[in-house]
Amino acid sequence: MDAGNSKTDVAFVGADGSVLASSRGPGFQPPKVGVEAALDILASTVGEALAKAGADGEGADSVEHVSACLANADLPVEEEELTAALHARGWGRTTEVRNDTFAILRAGVDEPRGVAVVCGAGINCVGMLPDGRTARFPAIGKLSGDWGGGAGLAEEALWFAARAEDGRGEPTALMSALPAHFGLDSMYALIEALHLGRIPSVRKHELSPVLFATSAQGDPVARALVHRLAEEVVALSRVALARLDLLDEEVPVLLGGSVLAARHPELDERVRALLATRAPKAVVDVVTAPPVLGAALLGLDHVGAPAEAGARLRAQYA
Structure with missing residues (x-):
């Protein structure tokens, strides 16, 4: 199961x-x-x-x-x-x-050998070998050093957009794109709707694709978040490979979960480029x-x- x-x-x-x-x-x-x-x-x-x-x-x-x-x-x-x-x-x-x-x-994989990074609502990484050895992380959120996942990306996007609108932060197109997704005209209106429950908090995950779309349009704040996620994916992969002594072997590094399986071009290309430098023998693929x-x-x-x-x-x- x-x-x-x-x-x-x-x-x-x-x-x-x-x-x-x-x-x-x-x-x-x-x-x-x-x-x-x-x-x-x-x-x-x-x-x-x-x-x-x-x-x-x-x-x-x-x-x-x-x-x-x-x-x-x-x-x-x-x-x-x-x-x-x-x-x-x-x-x-x-x-x-x-x-x-x-x-x-x-x-x-055809045998229990390789590393997988999963980015859906949260983010996690595991590695395994046929002899039963594994590499893993607690993956219970910020407490265990995690960053990323669809929910985390949505929270980050909201944070930057709120500060852009009230003047505390740098300008970003997220300021209008996030509320527009819900048919609202300002971040203040979106904050109010989320805080008062008019928009259920579970719907915040819908903002992750908005972040990627905004990044693809060239917004520097959104792009920085996408690039940071790529860094996290690669950091997890490299540490898991190192723990299993696989950095010098050709080995699968698999990407899964709704965020990574969506194959957002910018994220996908960035992950592959970083792994080519930091774990050059990794064979990257997306699990479908x-x-x-x-x-x-x-x-x-x-x-x-x-x-x-x-x-x-x-x-x-x-």
């Missing part, structure tokens, strides 16, 4: 790599609702997949291994706690929980395969399935 903040995909996969059934359900958000409540929501999606596969009610009797890549499993201790909580549900004989970034990495494929491949790795099973599984998600 791949469970993100907004949606969950579950696949019931045979040992030969055949997808026997799949289902989609709501997101996985234990920080908001608590672990058990989040698992209750997850259980309905799992149950739907089991029922489609004809295994409803059999649980661990029919499932050898549960491979779960979950949002909000940011620290190893959280992975351990969630592994125990999922296993207690009796969905399989064995259970392994990983952060959902590992699913994107494994979906993009669904993360649930990666979670399933990790499951096949765990049970020692032959390479043909992984190839069959990948073909079904092509």
Whole structure:
């Protein structure tokens, strides 16, 4: 299973790599609702997949291994706690929980070897080797030194636009572009609407594409933010490669998540140019395969399935 903040995909996969059934359900958000409540929501999606596969009610009797890549499993201790909580549900004989970034990495490589940077609502990076070694970051926001992600970019854009309008900051086209996205004529009106809840705060993520569009039109403030994000992506990649002793080897560096998968030309070109200098042997690519494929491949790795099973599984998600 791949469970993100907004949606969950579950696949019931045979040992030969055949997808026997799949289902989609709501997101996985234990920080908001608590672990058990989040698992209750997850259980309905799992149950739907089991029922489609004809295994409803059999649980661990029919499932050898549960491979779960979950949002909000940011620290190893959280992975351990969630592994125990999922296993207690009796969905399989064995259970392994990983952060959902590992699913994107494994979906993009033929073997568990490489580095992935994911930039969606937030930003994260992981690396892994076939021998089980990994490189990772806490990725819990500013507290752990993170910068970027769609939500973070929107906050930065709002900050610069607000200061441009009231005179504390330098001029930027973001000052008019951000409120215009919501049909408003000033940053003051947008600030008021967000503060009073007339525009739900969750909609702030819509401003990330506005930032990229404004940068593409030549606005220096917007462009500086795009370039800073490229620097963050490359910094994460290079540190992960160094931790795994991969800087001197040809190795995949995969980009995923809504912001990076959108392939904004300026961001994409900047990331590739910086990596060519700082990690010249990195082979950069964008992951377009669904993360649930990666979670399933990790499951096949765990049970020692032959390479043909992984190839069959990948073909079904092509």
